[in-house]
Amino acid sequence: MPKITPFLWFDNQAEDAAKLYVSVFPNARILDVAYYPGEAPGGGKPGKVMTVVFEIDGQKITALNAGPAFKLDEAFSFVIDCDGQDEVDHYWNALTADGGQESQCGWLKDRYGLSWQVTPRQLIEATTSPDREAAGRAFQAMMGMKKIDVAAIQAAFAGK
Missing domain, CATH: 3.10.180.10 (2,3-Dihydroxybiphenyl 1,2-Dioxygenase, domain 1)
Known part of the structure; x- marks a missing residue:
């Protein structure tokens, strides 16, 4: 193969x-x-x-x-599947350090120009939920973020 x-x-x-x-x-x-x-x-x-x-x-x-x-650009990125805020923070902080750039919705560019998506499973679970209204709230919350805030996604999903 x-x-x-x-x-x-x-x-x-x-x-x-x-x-x-x-x-x-x-x-x-x-x-x-x-x-x-x-x-x-x-x-x-x-x-x-x-x-x-x-x-x-x-x-x-x-x-x-x-x-x-x-040059590398956003047309290609690696997705990092995370579990929880601690992992999101670890990867986000390490890859934006020393000249990396934050973008939107969990995307960043490291200091070498490579794009990464730092994506917690909680975001995927919320935005793909069969409860489309709750998923929409979580999605809208994500649209206003740079680094994903897991607690804010969960709160939006719950309607808080």
Whole structure:
């Protein structure tokens, strides 16, 4: 069965980004670092880091240093399934630190430009509830948030 591996393009921060990601997630590690064997477009120099393969919860991801030709944007994001406010706060704070940017509805961009959705299961349960009125209240509450506030979602769902 074929596997799909996300491949992320960085200017020259692939190794730093991979080190951040494996420090944030408990079940993560760097698997391989490969170096440019010769000159390459985008600034690849012999001995410079070319790719870093890392793994988060069993998902392999490759980070490539290939110069400034392309930038990461919100068209691609990773979703972090969380359980409760403590996990939301952990991932949110770690990924917005040192130049990351908050966005809307649980989305953020880390300091390297990679987009993440920090999504507690309580939000998904509330917004997909068969009680469409309560789900709508929870959804509207989420629309006004940057980082998801689990207690506020639950209160909106309950009509408080």
